[in-house]
Amino acid sequence: MNTDELVELGQQLRVDSVRAAAAAGSGHPTSSMSAADLMAVLLANHLHYDFENPEHPGNDRFVLSKGHASPLLYSAYKAAGVLDDEELLTFRARGSRLEGHPTPRQLPWVETATGSLGQGLPVGVGIALAGKRLDHADYRVWVLCGDSELAEGSVWEAAEHAGYEHLDNLIAILDVNRLGQRGPTRHGHDLDAYARRFRAFDWHTIEVDGHDVDAVDRACSEAVSTRRQPTAIIARTLKGKGVRATEDREGLHGKPVKDAEEAIEELGGVRDLRVRVHLPDSARLLRAVGNGSLELPRWDKGDQVATRDAYGRALAALGTARGEIVALDGEVGDSTRAEFFAKKHPDRYFECYIAEQQMVAAAVGMARRGWVPYASTFAAFLTRAHDFIRMASISGSGINLNGSHAGVSIGQDGPSQMGLEDLAMMRAVHGSTVLYPCDANQTARLVAEMADLDGIRYLRTSRGESPVIYDPEEDFPVGGSKVLRASDRDRMTIVAAGVTLHEALAAADALGQDGIAARVIDLYSVKPVDRAALRRAAEETGCLLTVEDHREEGGLGDAVLDAFLDGRPVPRLVRLAVRTMPGSASPAEQLHAAGIDAESIAASARRLVGTAVVP
Structure with missing residues (x-):
């Protein structure tokens, strides 16, 4: 489009943003109006995208990081002819x-859910990494950011990662409209303040008047021609541009324009321009090809193996069998054992350093491009990335997360390194799967099982070695459990997973010597939980005792309790969990101090049976 046509298109996007918000009685038209000229130039002259084929391998990718400006995005879709008025x-x-x-749940042109600010650029980095290092394709990733979200630390995690990786296929367009939700932003219209920060992370920067369509057009062309650096187009704009009652005025964020009809008239009236978006060049993706034969590592019963070791070796084997598997890690690959994958498949391994938000965001971006990511760090540190995990669920993203070094059983490192809230956090995510294996063969099987699940998949692994109790051929369906001790004389059931499963078995043996038969269930699938097995155990044994290396709130005990919240009688239930603040001590001392070792379990079981069962 030429200059006049671009100006008209920008006005149309403003008008339609005003109309959409007016029809809804809510929304963010003024945030849309500031970026309308930026969107017009990009849509008409620089974006290469086949709206009829959103999965075209050559399509550019567009991420609206300032997701509240959705009226602008939908107005652009109308201009492209994929939505009607x-x-x-x-x-x-x-x-x-x-x-x-x-x-993206219903709109195939949306790359990722946005709205929690500071996430669009990190996900864009993941998509750009996929383009450079995995797809080996020439598509570009355009991310439209607001200036308020540039206060988020996740933006600068993304900026540094993009600069370090020389992502010249990534272009951020910054809509610097000066006004945030409650007033001016930190740097207002000081474009150089933003430019200095991006340049510090080795970005190419271009400062422009965001309402000069020719200047914006030239900036986009310059960004496309820049090599070995991502580009930030830093555009000075006015919030509510084009309407005197709204332009550059405070107090109007998130509100429809008061007199929509008058504003539309001032903007020149309703238009119906159609944009012929440039189609992408033909392209094909060069995907790594696995050998198709999955040979998981195997261990013999009685071997002493840490589940984190089993995770790393199983992941490497899965990567050999399936070329779409990729691994990401937060600079703890030697501890999570993701390094086993890195050594076998360095071209599909991504070191994200100590930037857990960027790690999860990159996984989301890669999943959007059809890859199957496994992202690993300490269970405790995934809490930093919870908002990204939450938003990934909203996107319907399929990513695998591994949290190692879970619980007090890690020992002397102390509470800052102990994941004690992770099961609660992951169980609360919509549609998530939460798995907690107790031995190496079980871990390997579950690592492979995760690859074909939907949604957010979480695997909890442990630092210390534990005995192998299952055969390599044993199956572990998601949503299942294993009954490891059972008899007609069982007077109670101990339910555990992971580290405490072994403590539960030892406790059951000790109780047996006292003449108390105890059933033991390995609840390796914490979500979805095996309701049928738990209900059967409650009916047959009368009472349940849960034990977990996790806080009392939201973990395995709550998962068990959920099986009885359908109106049926709730069995007598005792829950053992970490209720104190740990310090430094050996793993065995930690378990005992928390009251979740075999001795503590047996003592609680004796009290439970003595109270619940009439001689």
Whole structure:
């Protein structure tokens, strides 16, 4: 489009943003109006995208990081001819595809859910990494950011990673409109303040008037021609641009324009321009090819193996069998054992350093491009990335997460390194799967099982060695459990997983010597939980005792309790968990101090049976 046409398109995007918000009675039209000229130039002159084929391997990728400006995105879709005017005016209505903040659940052109600010650029880095190092394709990744979100630390994790990786296929367009939700942003219209920061991370920067369509057009062309550096186009804009009552005025964030009809008239009225978006060049993806034969590592019963070791070796074997498997790690690969994958498949391994938000975001970006990512760090440190995990679930993203060094059983390192809240955090994520293996063969099987699941998949692994109790051929279906001790004389059931499963078995043996028969269930699938096995155990043994190397709230005990919240009688239930603040001590001392070792379990079981069972 030429200059006049671009100006008209920008005005149309403003008008349609105003109309959509007015129809909804809510939304963010002023945030959309500031970026309208930026979007017009990108859509008409620089984006290469086949809207009829969103999965085209040559398509550029566009991420609206300032997700509250969704009226602008939907107006652009209308201009591209994939939405009609009637649907545009269903914005924010129940059942509409046009949600308040965009998600890819119903709109195939949306790359990732946004709205929690500071996430679009990190996910864009993941998509750009996939393009450079995995897809070996020439598509570009365009990310439209707001200036308020540049206060988020995750943005600078992304900026440094992109600069370090020389992602010249990544272009960030910064809509610097000066005003945030409650007033001016930190740097206002000081474009150089933003430029200095991006340049410090080895980005190429271009400062422009964001309402000069020719200047924006030249900036996009310059960004496309830049080599070995990502580019930040830093555009000075005005919030509510084009309407006197809204332009550069405070207090209007997140509100429809008061007099929409008057604003539309001031903007020149309703238009119906259509944009012929450039189609991508033909392209094919060069994917790594596995040998198709999965040979998981095997261990003999009685071997002493840490589940983190089994995770790393199983992941490496899975990568050999399947070329779409990729691994990411937060600079702890020697501890998580993701290094085993790195040594076998260095081309599909991504070191994200101590930047857990960027690690998860990169996994989301790669999953969007059809890869199957496994991202690993200490269970405790995944809490830093919880918002990214939450948003990944909203996106419907399929990613595998591994949290190692879980619980007090890691020993002397102390509480800062202990994942004690991770099961609760992951169980609360919509549609998640939460797995907690107790031995090496079980771990290997579950690592392979995770690859073909949907949603967020979490595997909890342990630092210390534990005995192998299962045969290599044993199956462990997700949603299942294993009954390891059972008889007709069982007077109670001990439910455990991971480290405490071995303590439960030892406790059951000790109880047996006292004439107390105890059933033991390995609840390796914490979510979904095996309700049938738990209900059967409650009916047959009368009472349950759960034991976990985790906080009492939200973990295995709560997962067991959930099996009885359908109105049926709740069995007598005792829950053992970590209720104190640990210090430094040996693993055995930690388990005893927390009251979750074999001795503590047996003592609690004796009290439970003595109270619950009539002689």
